[in-house]
Amino acid sequence: MSRSSRLVAVVAALALVLSVAAATTASAKVRTGPAGLAFYTPPKPLPGHRHGDAIWAKAAHGGVVVPGSSATELVLYRSQDAHGANVPVSGVISIPKGRAPRGGWPVITWAHGTTGIADACAPSRDDGRPAHAYNSYVYPLLSSWLKAGYAVVRTDYEGLGTPYDHQYLNGRAEGSGVLDIVRAARQVDPRLSKNIIISGHSQGGHAALFAAALASRYTPELKVKGTVAFAPASHLDEQIPLTTGLTTPNPGLSALIATIGYGLHAAYPDRVDLASFLSPEGVQLALKTQSTCLSQLTADAQGVAPAALFQPGADLGPIARLLDLNDPSHLVIRTPVLLEQGTADTTVFPVFTDQLASELRHNGTDGRLYYRKLDGVDHGGIVVAGAKPATTWIEQRLPG
The missing domain is CATH 3.40.50.1820 (Alpha/Beta hydrolase fold, catalytic domain)
Structure with a gap:
């Protein structure tokens, strides 16, 4: 190997070492989390x-x-x-x-x-x-x-x-x-x-x-x-009101309705009272979202029709407006x-x-x-x- 080739190799190796060192130093600034x-x-x-x-x-x-x-x-x-x-x-x-x-x-x-x-x-x-x-x-x-x-x-x-x-x-x-x-x-x-x-x-x-x-x-x-x-x-603001008319059991949909309801309450606790639009059965299922994942929640909703989750005659206007506020149809990308x-x-x-x-x-x-x-x-x-x-x-x- 010529002297110039050796010099190029040394410089390349040094650059690699420095880049690894820089990466290690930068990464070391992030604390290791507990077990x-x-x-x-x-x-x-x-x-x-x-x-x-x-x-x-x-x-x-x-x-x-x-x-x-x-x-x-x-x-x-x-x-x-x-x-x-x-x-x-x-x-x-x-x-x-x-x-x-x-x-x-x-x-x-x-x-x-x-x-x-x-x-x-x-x-x-x-x-x-x-x-x-x-x-x-x-x-x-x-x-x-x-x-x-x-x-x-x-x-x-x-x-x-x-x-x-x-x-x-x-x-x-x-x-x-x-x-x-x-x-x-x-x-x-x-x-x-x-x-x-x-x-x-x-x-x-x-x-x-x-x-x-x-x-x-x-x-x-x-x-x-x-x-x-x-x-x-x-477009959940359009779909959720329609589910109040679904009287056939649909555990997957019922689980999602409960999840959506609790999610709205979590984001807007001063504006969304679960009991104002969900039935006692609906509130109970919504509260279960805090301890169970979707698969178990769906199993818990076996035999539950979406319509059974809502208060009869509940005003879903405020809920629909919050859903629309979070709808991607309004985005500018x-x-x-x-x-x-x-x-x-x-x-x-x-x-x-x-x-x-x-x-x-x-x-x-x-x-x-x-x-x-x-x-x-x-x-x-x-x-x-x-x-x-x-x-x-x-x-x-x-x-x-």
Whole structure:
């Protein structure tokens, strides 16, 4: 080897050492969190200075680890609730295998679908029960993204796993958590870049759209290259009043109504009294959301018709207005959006996603909104059937 070649090799090795040292130093600034459930309760006052600051982190094991990651960490970080108050939020960071590209790993921030709103339902607490099936169905998709060279971060959302009640389907709270975990993850592992894709399914599709609309003013340093929303929840203000006429038992729908009711109460305790619109049976089921995940809640609702959950003649106007306030149909999103919807979906009905696509275009997303409908695909199947085209769409906007 010539002298000049040896010099180049030495400089390259020194640069590698310095980059590793810098990464170690930056990562060392994030405190290691305590073991067990103590991880989810931060010191008081809440540490950090701005939303997205990491409070602490630790290595993750078991059911939360997505196959294909080189490292997985739990993180607790600062975020904001529906009213802008600072709150702790938990989540998971998954790092691809191999060496980070120049500029760092691009990031996909994933917003999960409904698991329930009890703390045990948080994806970062997944130990194989009770909500594992509601988390692991997306692991093949997330694994494919890790293999493609994207870091994947997953928020639990505000109040899910951590102190306070989860403000279910509250766009402001969800969107904040989806964005803030990227800030926190970049503190935990400085190899992550500012270039991001936002994505989610069902409740998470709803959250992803709110995050996309919020990003430019909430986390302006992050470069949102696009948003993929699989069967996003929308137009609940139109649907919930219709369920008062459904007298045939439907445990899945009844469980969701109870979850929506308690989520509204959590976000607006001074405006939403459960007993003002829910029957005693409805209140009882709504209160169970605090201790059971969606699978058990659905089992508890066997034989329960949606109509039985409501007070006869209850005025649902105030509830509908709050649901509409948190509907993605009003959002203005200036970055590319891909909506994917199955035609056989009986949880998020295609007609409402059709309507949402039209409304988002009208709001200013026209030219940047892409809408794909997949024939015969149901609610859970959309993340499988839509995985390949969604990944191609992402790669066109965020090369790995």
